[in-house]
Amino acid sequence: MINSEDVLVSSEDVLVTSEDVLVNSEDVLVTSEDVLVTSEDVLVSSEDVLVTSEDVLVNSEDVLVTSEDVLVTSEDVLVTSEDVLVTSEDVLVTSEDVLVTSEDVLVTSEDVLVTSEDVLVTSEDVLVTSEDVFQES
Incomplete structure (x- = not known):
């Protein structure tokens, strides 16, 4: 019979390499309860987001401009x-x-x-009759 006092094993006596360990995917089960991600764990910066004009589509139905949005002053108009x-x-x-x-x-x-x-007076414009002369005398 061997007593545990008779056996001394130190970490130097045990060597395990990665070749000695084999784990199959069937041996590992992870559920959504085992994973917790919070907003503190996610960091997105503006450098991580790229939006181009091809990514944006605006229809005329999406834009409404009212007269309150437009102000034209006499400084804006030159005729x-x-x-x-x-x-x-x-x-x-x-x-x-x-x-x-x-x-x-x-x-x-x-x-x-x-x-x-x-003023031009011709002899045709003047007619004197004997009655005119007689009245004068």
Whole structure:
């Protein structure tokens, strides 16, 4: 009979290598209860995410712009004479659009100048009869 006192085994006496251990996948069973992952265990940085324009699709139905979203001031609008073209077809004035009264017209003696060149009297313009002469005498 051997007593345990008679046997001394130290770690130097035992050598186990990876060739001595064989584990089959059938020997290992892991369930979801055995795995716990928290948000502290996951770190994602912006360097890990790449989004390109091909990944984004926006339809016109997805965009709504109201008048509250748009503000245009006079500083935003510049119109020059090159931007405006008016032709005679664009302007129509009728006699109903023009009214002139006698109050709108004032003529003074300074506005009228008559010279001797403006007056021409010929012998045809003067007719004297014997009655005209007789009355004078």
